[in-house]
Amino acid sequence: VEFSVIGKNMPRIESLGKALGELRFLSDLKFPGLLHGKILRSPHPHAKIKRIDTSRAVKLRGVKAVITVEDTPKIKWCWLPRYADKYILAYRKVRYVGDEVAAVAAVDEETAEEALDLIHVEYEQLPAVLTPEEALMPEAPILHQGESNIALQVERKFGDVEKGFAKADVIVEDRFETSSVAHCCLEPRGCVADFSRTGKLTLWSTTQSPHALREEMGQILGMDAKKIRVIKAAMGGAFGSRIAMDMKEPIAALLSRKTRRPVRIVNTREEEFTASRIRYPFNIHLKTGAKKDGTLMAREAKVIMNNGAYNDKGLAVLTCAGYYFPILYRVPHVRYEGIAVYTNTVYGGAFRGFGNPQMTFAIESQMDRLAERLGIDPVELRIKNSNQPGDTTISGAKITSCALKECIETAASAIGLVRDRRRIPNRGIGIAAAFHSGAGHRMYNFNSAHAFISISESGKVNVFTGASDLGQGAETVLAQIAAEELGMRFEDITIIAADTETTPVDLGAVGSRTTFTSGNAVKSAATAVKKQLLEEASEQLEANKDDLEAREGNIFVRGTPGIKLPIAKVIRSCYGKGHPVTGMGRFDDLYPPDLDPVVTGYGSFFPTFSFASQGVDVEVNQETGVVRVLKMVAAIDVGRALNPMDCEGQVQGALAQGMGFGLLEGLVWDRQGTVANPSFADYRLVRSADIPKVEVKLIESIDPNGPFGAKGIGELGIDPTAAAISNAIYDAVGVRIRSLPITAEKIRKALEQKSVFGNPEREKKEVL
Amino acid sequence: VKTKEISLRINGESYQWAVESNLTLLDFLREKLDLIGTKKGCETGECGACTVLLNGKTVNSCLVLAIEADGKQVTTIEGLSGDDGRLHPLQEAFAEAGAIQCGFCTPGMIMSSKELLDRNPTPSEEEIKDDMAGNLCRCTGYVKIIEAITKASKKLTTGE
Numbered sequence: 022v023e024f025s026v027i028g029k030n031m032p033r034i035e036s037l038g039k040a041l042g043e044l045r046f047l048s049d050l051k052f053p054g055l056l057h058g059k060i061l062r063s064p065h066p067h068a069k070i071k072r073i074d075t076s077r078a079v080k081l082r083g084v085k086a087v088i089t090v091e092d093t094p095k096i097k098w099c100w101l102p103r104y105a106d107k108y109i110l111a112y113r114k115v116r117y118v119g120d121e122v123a124a125v126a127a128v129d130e131e132t133a134e135e136a137l138d139l140i141h142v143e144y145e146q147l148p149a150v151l152t153p154e155e156a157l158m159p160e161a162p163i164l165h166q167g168e169s170n171i172a173l174q175v176e177r178k179f180g181d182v183e184k185g186f187a188k189a190d191v192i193v194e195d196r197f198e199t200s201s202v203a204h205c206c207l208e209p210r211g212c213v214a215d216f217s218r219t220g221k222l223t224l225w226s227t228t229q230s231p232h233a234l235r236e237e238m239g240q241i242l243g244m245d246a247k248k249i250r251v252i253k254a255a256m257g258g259a260f261g262s263r264i265a266m267d268m269k270e271p272i273a274a275l276l277s278r279k280t281r282r283p284v285r286i287v288n289t290r291e292e293e294f295t296a297s298r299i300r301y302p303f304n305i306h307l308k309t310g311a312k313k314d315g316t317l318m319a320r321e322a323k324v325i326m327n328n329g330a331y332n333d334k335g336l337a338v339l340t341c342a343g344y345y346f347p348i349l350y351r352v353p354h355v356r357y358e359g360i361a362v363y364t365n366t367v368y369g370g371a372f373r374g375f376g377n378p379q380m381t382f383a384i385e386s387q388m389d390r391l392a393e394r395l396g397i398d399p400v401e402l403r404i405k406n407s408n409q410p411g412d413t414t415i416s417g418a419k420i421t422s423c424a425l426k427e428c429i430e431t432a433a434s435a436i437g438l439v440r441d442r443r444r445i446p447n448r449g450i451g452i453a454a455a456f457h458s459g460a461g462h463r464m465y466n467f468n469s470a471h472a473f474i475s476i477s478e479s480g481k482v483n484v485f486t487g488a489s490d491l492g493q494g495a496e497t498v499l500a501q502i503a504a505e506e507l508g509m510r511f512e513d514i515t516i517i518a519a520d521t522e523t524t525p526v527d528l529g530a531v532g533s534r535t536t537f538t539s540g541n542a543v544k545s546a547a548t549a550v551k552k553q554l555l556e557e558a559s560e561q562l563e564a565n566k567d568d569l570e571a572r573e574g575n576i577f578v579r580g581t582p583g584i585k586l587p588i589a590k591v592i593r594s595c596y597g598k599g600h601p602v603t604g605m606g607r608f609d610d611l612y613p614p615d616l617d618p619v620v621t622g623y624g625s626f627f628p629t630f631s632f633a634s635q636g637v638d639v640e641v642n643q644e645t646g647v648v649r650v651l652k653m654v655a656a657i658d659v660g661r662a663l664n665p666m667d668c669e670g671q672v673q674g675a676l677a678q679g680m681g682f683g684l685l686e687g688l689v690w691d692r693q694g695t696v697a698n699p700s701f702a703d704y705r706l707v708r709s710a711d712i713p714k715v716e717v718k719l720i721e722s723i724d725p726n727g728p729f730g731a732k733g734i735g736e737l738g739i740d741p742t743a744a745a746i747s748n749a750i751y752d753a754v755g756v757r758i759r760s761l762p763i764t765a766e767k768i769r770k771a772l773e774q775k776s777v778f779g780n781p782e783r784e785k786k787e788v789l
Numbered sequence: 790v791k792t793k794e795i796s797l798r799i800n801g802e803s804y805q806w807a808v809e810s811n812l813t814l815l816d817f818l819r820e821k822l823d824l825i826g827t828k829k830g831c832e833t834g835e836c837g838a839c840t841v842l843l844n845g846k847t848v849n850s851c852l853v854l855a856i857e858a859d860g861k862q863v864t865t866i867e868g869l870s871g872d873d874g875r876l877h878p879l880q881e882a883f884a885e886a887g888a889i890q891c892g893f894c895t896p897g898m899i900m901s902s903k904e905l906l907d908r909n910p911t912p913s914e915e916e917i918k919d920d921m922a923g924n925l926c927r928c929t930g931y932v933k934i935i936e937a938i939t940k941a942s943k944k945l946t947t948g949e
Contacts, residue, residue, distance in 0.1 A: 030887070032884050032885050032887065033884070033887070033889060033890075035892070036883070036884035036889040036892070037876070037880075037884050038892075039884075039889050039892030039895050040876065040880035040881075040883050040884045040889060040892075040895060040899065041826070041866065041867075041870060041876070041880060042825070042826020042827070042865070042866030042867055042895075042896040043826065044892060045825065046828070046893065048825075048829065049819075049825035051823075204927075205925075205927050206891070206893075206927060207828075207830050207836060207838055207891065207893040207894045207925060207926065207927055207928075208828070208830070208891070208893040209829075209830070255892075256891060257828075257891045257892070257893030257894075258890075258891040258893060258927050258928055259891075260927070289832070290830070290831040290832060290833065290836075491891065492890040492891025492892065492893075492928050493890065493928075494890070666886075666887040666933075667887060669887070669932075669933075670887045670890060670928075670929055670930075670933055673929060673930035673931075673932040673933065674890065674927070674928045674929050674930040675930070676930050677929075677930030677931065678927070678930075700831070700833060700835060701831055701833070701835035701836055701925060702833070702835050706925055706927070707930075707931075708922045708923075708925065708931075709917070709918045709919075709921040709922050709924070709926075709931040709934070709935065710918045710919050710921075710922040712918060712930065712931045712932065712935070715930065715932050
């Protein structure tokens with residue numbers, strides 16, 4: 022098939038506006054009478070609130086409203102109502118340093134900040150628990166109701182792991198740890214709430230999921246969600262952090278209702294680190310067994326997840342990790358047990374990968390250990406156990422398109438991971454593989470999407486979609502899909518997106534779903550419109566409509582060269598006959614909803630999977646422990662690359678984030694429960710100078726259900742990176758670090774131990 | 790807070806303004822002049838999103854007081870494209886090369902790379918990487934940003 026728009030490196034629709042500095046982000050929007058909101062946050066990790074005195078703050082000139090929990094509906098909330106555990110503002114108790122206690126709206130930010138200092142809160146401090154280990158002690162203070170700090174539990178059993186391990190020739194067991202990673206969107210999160218006197222609330226938000234946010238706002242404010250309109254503002258990154266509601270959104274709404282003026286609240290950079298969501302840190306006990314020929318027999322994971330002070334996405338991440346765990350490689354017997362533990366620290370949320378970067382770090386580090394024990398090449402071991410198209414996994418997931426094997430082969434050969442390669446001292450190569458949902462999931466009950474297209478008489482195509490562009494290029498790829506399917510030019514397409522009153526219901530940017538789900542919806546709407554246009558054209562051309570095709574603004578008759586009818590003319594002719602040119606499209610969910618921890622977890626919960634493998638070349642300084650990444654290769658099964666440049670961009674960005682996850686990033690707390698590194702100076706991100714040579718290889722497996730065969734890849738790129746780096750470090754200097762980030766200090770210590778005690782790490786090949 | 794009268798040129802235009810002595814150049818540009826292209830990312834000079842040129846040199850405008858710009862020339866992203874609306878080659882290259890994802894770091898990135906190319910019209914890849922290390926990007930992994938700067942450098946020096 023020859024495409025006109027699909028498969029082309031179309032620059033982003035909005036990129037010129039961004040390059041010019043014209044595109045308006047949330048903080049750039051002007052509102053008449055705008056007030057600035059600020060939130061008073063708890064300085065203690067765990068305390069009772071005895072008394073709050075706002076009287077001095079209220080009197081400060083320029084302050085228009087001060088609210089505490091008494092001004093709120095006191096509704097406990099979680100995006101899954103069953104797990105509700107958080108009020109808009111702290112009620113009787115605070116549970117982490119950063120917990121929202123009170124809020125102020127004032128004429129400017131300085132006044133609002135000054136007012137915060139005038140609010141007097143009397144606390145009675147309680148003992149705090151900062152780690153799951155502390156929180157699980159018998160005498161530990163309990164954060165919420167209940168007998169323990171275990172917030173959630175998930176168990177998955179497929180096959181019979183005991184039997185599997187009994188049949189294995191080699192068993193490897195390890196404990197892995199991952200860190201608390203901050204999203205670090207360059208734009209701090211914010212919102213503007215405008216409560217009209219008629220009772221209607223309009224919220225401009227940096228949200229990935231406007232429709233879900235509208236419902237969530239209705240729940241927590243105890244108001245009819247139909248009276249709420251959410252408009253997504255242009256967004257400076259999100260990476261999952263902006264899927265679920267943040268309390269500043271209902272706080273701004275309440276301040277606006279009280280003042281009858283629009284109220285804006287934007288995080289400071291410090292709040293981005295101390296009071297936003299993070300990637301949940303996992304503690305993973307992992308055990309894998311294999312036959313001597315490398316066939317995987319059983320795998321078991323016990324996960325302790327630090328849930329932080331409140332639930333948020335904890336349940337979903339723990340559950341999702343349990344869905345992903347049994348699927349990478351063919352494993353006949355799998356068990357997964359996970360608990361989420363409340364602690365007095367900032368709580369987690371969705372973050373690119375959603376539990377999968379943590380699990381993949383463990384699984385893929387251990388695969389190399391297993392390979393060494395078996396004396397099998399790590400590439401061969403992976404290929405031997407690869408998922409294949411048409412597989413049904415032990416957990417019941419159906420694998421449709423799958424190029425995992427090609428990904429592994431491509432990454433391995435591009436990074437030079439071949440048997441008997443020449444070794445350079447302190448240089449090492451590592452590889453890892455991963456897979457991810459390429460089309461979302463049904464955690465919000467539905468994953469379906471729909472879209473509308475309306476074409477004006479002069480040929481302007483308006484596509485209405487609920488998809489949320491957060492910088493990943495959603496609008497551009499949807500415009501490409503519409504243009505290709507309609508046979509019109511890319512330039513003719515306008516995307517109208519992510520406003521709960523003008524665009525159709527859609528979950529937005531969740532679970533790498535947009536290209537597949539919203540893409541299918543837009544394509545189906547375009548198909549409906551095209552049918553109308555071709556019917557009209559067939560009358561004009563006196564040709565069978567099945568022989569017609571639309572391409573780049575014209576309609577052609579197959580097999581009859583020379584005939585060309587401009588689509589613009591066909592559109593005018595439709596209107597001339599009194600018929601508007603319009604279409605509705607839909608993506609219907611393929612699978613039933615089932616992401617509840619109490620159920621078995623057996624089944625297909627993701628419409629399709631994307632696969633990847635990455636190779637990394639590193640140099641380790643034996644003296645300092647400093648790792649220099651020299652080259653990274655990513656081979657990625659994208660189904661079809663609708664916009665190769667954008668696919669590459671997603672993967673390159675994920676690689677840099679994966680490098681950070683692997684080597685640099687993690688929040689640290691002091692003993693008082695305060696984040697000790699809440700700034701870009703102290704929380705190190707990968708910078709341009711750290712970027713190695715990067716190669717991205719797009720592999721097209723053409724998904725049977727994806728739009729033009731495409732699958733989503735937004736998250737996938739980060740899943741295997743940390744393990745590939747860890748494997749490369751081991752290859753270079755023979756030390757394996759099982760806790761992220763793999764800092765120079767950890768490597769140095771491990772190298773010292775190695776020099777004193779010999780190499781306990783280097784696995785001898787089992788005598789089999 | 791005391792105010793002080795300053796006069797300066799911003800993007801070629803003269804301004805006289807009475808500003809509070811604690812007002813940052815960033816807030817002056819954004820709040821007083823509505824030049825919202827310059828972004829506020831951290832307010833501590835660590836992310837580079839607020840980069841502007843002060844007498845041709847890059848500064849984090851969140852760390853510079855408006856009164857320090859008195860008598861000086863400021864160039865922001867809005868001043869980079871020509872009066873006729875023509876884009877600067879860096880702006881074109883960033884858009885075409887896929888160097889822009891969320892776009893929040895873009896104005897700062899472009900201003901930093903403008904200064905780099907003014908100083909060193911044909912930087913090597915390593916020089917670009919080192920020079921741009923003050924500007925954070927969380928979306929692109931920098932690869933296409935480096936490509937865009939190389940592309941713009943070629944266009945500016947050879948006209949290609």
